[in-house]
Amino acid sequence: MNPNTVRASDLRFLLGLALPALTVHSVSQRPQLAGFIALGVLFLIAGLEAFVPALARSPAPLDDGGALRWVLRLFVPLELALLVAGGHAAAQASWPSVLGVALAVGFVTGAQGITFAHELGHSRNRADRALGWVLMTLVCYPQFMVEHYRGHHVRAATWDDPASARPGESLWAFLPRTLAGSLRSAWSLEALQLRRLGRSWMASPLAWATAAMLAWLAALAVLGEWKLLAFWLAQSAFAVWLLETVNYIEHYGLQRRVQADGRREPFGVAHAWNADHLLSNSLLANLQRHSDHHVHAWKPFAALEALPAPQLPTGYAGCILLAAVPPLWFSVMERRLRWAAAAG
Template structure:
């Protein structure tokens, strides 16, 4: 039986936050967006200002119960969407956009992060839950491209999810959105051909069909506010995902060998940060080098490795990345450190 450490309880924040958001949307939908942004800004400020929050506890390989946190999140997110649809049906347009932003914040910051964790699981049921979460933000192709594309090509110019040196977030976004979608369908076609399966056996097709069906039902029913809610929450969730991708590998490139193949992925090929609140809410995603080096390792076992360091946690870096001059000024100062680490 797994032992319970007090430090492991911090991961319960990962389900408490969406539960509180659910209460906010159901009771005061007109204020939900302000509450969500206040939490985002508050985390960013706390992580930047308080040194005690700059380090997370050591990994715990014994805590098997922690695998249930991303699983428990799935019904919470689906319930949040159900409550969101109800809240916007008769609301004014400002509230519609606010609730969409709030739902997208939870679905993007946590839902996609948890889908990512579930997709790396060795259990088929967990991977199915990952598909559910990604389908809920109209981005099911992530479940193909991330595992069979990004993890193979991360920190190379062939990877649409790795930002190049000097590339702003706003130039990166169209390249990664198109490239990830295109590569996902190409990779899925290769898999089906290899296993001699038809497209009807593809979860990517079924995920896309569900998305089309939801759009169709809302349009036929003339539920325009619900439709806008559905589109905006997905768009914001995807923006959060791709901005995190931008942050995680910005400017880091694996060398190409004489055979034309990139060198093995090393700790110096991902940016890391070990802030307490970010790692608690995002299941140690910020320990990103260890995740790439050991893709199947459960989040509770990820370690903080000697690797390039971000200026703050993901919450702050999301805001910094949106301002290219500020982002470049902060990150390019870290280039010597990056080169030193990558050469080890």
């Protein structure tokens, strides 16, 4: 097969462009209902993946799949259009509707925007990485572009990694630890790299992205655009909550062993939770094939494989809902964690 050939089954990744388009319509035409529509989509995906066996398996990977990176690139102007539409709707809406519009937009900028930024950041193409920075700055979380690649991928499934959840740790205990730890780690890693390269902070994309983000928020405050400011902060907060909830799910309780020489064993397929559910994989660029992603970080998303690795009970949509209720999460995952430990 030609490595750039895209099969009919891989057109499912175009769903990644359908959701933001749907959300533009909902926030523009029904802003008072937009938040409920977004939650309805989340529960619908979770329910379908939990109860329809045919949706538990995604198509086989492509040999390369690099051509499908255009789905990620085309998403960027769609997200910008969504933020414009959401901001326009929020500026004219009642305060309850402002929060509903923010939730609807944050559902897309978090579930897909951050996921696509993550994938673009793993590209060897400099323009793709720049698009990743744009997407993460739009949700007020540019530090991800440093911490994820230089921190998380080095330390994942160890207790040194703020984005890896420990056994018995609830999502709500994990969130403040990962938010603070990831922020500290990102700036520390950036300072270390600048020193190594002999550059000043003027050469730091993290510094520039953070400055641009703060300038935008300050401008909204100075202009008295309080609803627009609240919308921007709330959509960012929900987007980041989705990101960190997925981080919580991806490595929950899994730990790389310490070897005889005192170093951690290399990251292996047993150090990430996986799922292969069709709808979530189609919307999230195969992120659920997470072990292969960590083992082969440069591999295009369409080429990722479903490896024999620890398995989640359902797709990410359902697991997000389970993780939000710790007793439910623990009742499902503790047994799976014991199996994963015994198998490892």
